Amino acid sequence: MARSLLESVCKHVIEQSEGVEYGRSDDLPALYRKASRALNLAPDQHVEEVFKKILGGCTSVVVGLGELRNRVGDAHGQGQRPVKPLPRHAELAVNLSGTMSAFLIATLDARQGSQ
Numbered sequence: 001m002a003r004s005l006l007e008s009v010c011k012h013v014i015e016q017s018e019g020v021e022y023g024r025s026d027d028l029p030a031l032y033r034k035a036s037r038a039l040n041l042a043p044d045q046h047v048e049e050v051f052k053k054i055l056g057g058c059t060s061v062v063v064g065l066g067e068l069r070n071r072v073g074d075a076h077g078q079g080q081r082p083v084k085p086l087p088r089h090a091e092l093a094v095n096l097s098g099t100m101s102a103f104l105i106a107t108l109d110a111r112q113g114s115q
Contacts (some may be wrong), residue, residue, distance in 0.1 A: 004068040
């Protein structure tokens with residue numbers, strides 16, 4: 001669910017951004033890359049090193065959430081040694097997804113309000 005939330009928010013941001021589109025096969029990292037670029041949140045769009053680090057960390061969080069779902073979710077089946085996250089891991093994933101989603105929406109709102 002954490003991944004689905006973030007995917008939906010990224011798609012919403014892309015749909016609200018002129019000249020940006022996504023494909024049906026775009027995964028979470030690809031969607032986030034497009035959404036973050038549209039909102040000027042990609043690390044390479046900044047000069048200040050501290051913002052590059054923070055935004056790079058955000059990218060890592062998104063990539064990790066996508067990989068987590070692939071690794072521990074039930075959509076792709078599991079082998080002989082299934083990985084079962086503990087409740088605290090699930091809580092972390094949900095909170096990270098919610099925080100990233102809220103930040104993207106707040107940034108989108110701020111950009112649309114200044115136009």
